[in-house]
Amino acid sequence: MQEPETIRILAVDDHEMTTLGYKFILEDYSFDGHTIHMDTAKTFAEGEHLIRDSVRKLPYHILLLDIQLSNSRNGPVETGEDLGIIAREVSPGTRVVFMSSFSDNYRINSIMQTVDPEGYMVKSEIDEGSLRAMVKTVMTQPPYYTQKALMAIRKKMANRINLDENDKQILYHLSIGTKTKDMVNHISLSLPSIENRKRQIKSLFGIEKQNDQALIAEARERGFL
Amino acid sequence: MQEPETIRILAVDDHEMTTLGYKFILEDYSFDGHTIHMDTAKTFAEGEHLIRDSVRKLPYHILLLDIQLSNSRNGPVETGEDLGIIAREVSPGTRVVFMSSFSDNYRINSIMQTVDPEGYMVKSEIDEGSLRAMVKTVMTQPPYYTQKALMAIRKKMANRINLDENDKQILYHLSIGTKTKDMVNHISLSLPSIENRKRQIKSLFGIEKQNDQALIAEARERGFL
DNA sequence: AACAAAACCATAAATATTTTATGGTTTTTT
DNA sequence: AAAAAACCATAAAATATTTATGGTTTTGTT
Incomplete structure (x- = not known):
């Protein structure tokens, strides 16, 4: 004591x-x-x-x-x-x-x-x-x-998906309105890579073939944003 | 109401x-x-x-x-x-x-x-x-x-390191005393891969060149076990 | 509606990473 | 001291990722 x-x-x-x-x-x-x-x-x-x-x-x-x-x-x-x-x-x-x-x-x-x-x-x-x-x-x-x-x-904590730093950056920039084509200035990846990753994340989230708005919404839902 | x-x-x-x-x-x-x-x-x-x-x-x-x-x-x-x-x-x-x-x-x-x-x-x-x-x-x-x-x-939550499922399995099996050479029966990886990953994790944890006991202790400290 | 911009998609080549087989050394256990 | 397990290093094989390229579709603006 x-x-x-x-x-x-x-x-x-x-x-x-x-x-x-x-x-x-x-x-x-x-x-x-x-x-x-x-x-x-x-x-x-x-x-x-x-x-x-x-x-x-x-x-x-x-x-x-x-x-x-x-x-x-x-x-x-x-x-x-x-x-x-x-x-x-x-x-x-x-x-x-x-x-x-x-x-x-x-x-x-x-x-x-x-x-x-x-x-x-x-x-x-x-x-x-x-x-x-x-x-x-x-x-x-x-x-x-x-x-x-x-x-x-x-x-x-409930989230079992783990995204790496690049993925998180992409989500973050999307959420603050950075245009995908401008992300190459903030993230050291080529444009096709960023596009790829966006597709991959959407797939992980189970929202294939949907747009960025859906991605942001889902990321928020899952506690990333 | x-x-x-x-x-x-x-x-x-x-x-x-x-x-x-x-x-x-x-x-x-x-x-x-x-x-x-x-x-x-x-x-x-x-x-x-x-x-x-x-x-x-x-x-x-x-x-x-x-x-x-x-x-x-x-x-x-x-x-x-x-x-x-x-x-x-x-x-x-x-x-x-x-x-x-x-x-x-x-x-x-x-x-x-x-x-x-x-x-x-x-x-x-x-x-x-x-x-x-x-x-x-x-x-x-x-x-x-x-x-x-x-x-x-x-x-x-404080942990910024993300390990994938295989890594977590390795740590878990270590913690319950499974011998490294026997892990191939529980994890679909070859023995050298498991050894490699153990080394990698130790490196991530900043405990290079230490033994499994140190790895378990550190994993526990970091909230994985 | 028409135009431009951005997003989106697909393919293949180039890179990078991971896994694995192999053969060895060191440490731990008995 | 012997045996078992852990540990290490190398190179080939297998996978995965990135990138360049060239396109289509969607979105936004006028």
Whole structure:
């Protein structure tokens, strides 16, 4: 049994009201004698700075990361996912929890593989009870996933078809509207190969001779998108 | 909003005390005006019969299946997983929940793919509260997984390596002690191929030049076993 | 409706990958 | 110490994938 101590949490979200909400709810909560202290950050840079800074003093116990963060005007697109990856590197003992507006499979799958967070909450499902349950679960016996995240995860797990990276890229690009003939610029395959693979995937999905829209729909149904 | 009605549940487990426990706890529970009626079965055959029979009258809302069932003396090995597969066929509207003593990854992965159950509970985690929560969740917004099941699922999801069926078979047979040279009898590959694949997998796992024990350990670590 | 663009399809040659047979060395087991 | 199994390497054979090419069909735009 560990000593009761103050649990330090950092929430990063560009909507200040959101992080404030977390702060009010959680600083008013305690379990097993622990109390909670929350810091907040509004941007990727600020969040990164606080994380790096904390490592040399007292690392955060938990990080609550929004996935979409306002990107600094010029630099590359920086997401909460990237921040999670950085956090894993510099502060490996810190539990990472994503707070996402989305419950789409592609994003959840991606984050589960790149960061493997201790928690994933879909924002529409966050309330006092779930927030507190999340903190407790993540501190004692992770993971914590909200119901919609679970539903996406279940879909993925139920899937016996495994597509390789190229296939997944093709599906992803289709889903964001990239034209097939333009995919050669993003994927290192020739056009006929991409066409072939699309046909193969359709066949695997049992939707031979149907068009791309059907492919996207089926990929979504099967948890790839 | 659906009319409150009696929720019909069938529990199949060869330990009668277990199903009785479920029955006492759940028939004493109600939510949203629903009451619960439980049937129980002690064997695969009995369970199968009750399921098939129910379809022509009132199908069960929920099936609670133990994974290990006493096999009838002569026939092939019949598991709760097989019963789940049958149930999916004959009674597709019925929610299936597995109650397993094990939380090993291989079994959970397998069941998630063959049956894709609405729930998975590790027996050591079952109590009044979780049982009731399971029923409610499964009826309203599946899935319901207990914490240990979730931990196995998380491991699997975090894994970016995808092995094909042959690779998985090799790992499985290794884990149950099949000798490499005997695997040719179970997997349609030549001995050098199996050796090759073992080497490849070790390489993927980052454990080149190590022995089978290390391979098994790593496969377990990564959620394949 | 007519045109252009993109998607879709089929074939065969070129490449790449995987499997297998073979013959050996090393490690483990008894 | 002997036997069994695991492990390794090589090259030929078998498979699978990619690609170039040239076409047809569908979709979208005007």
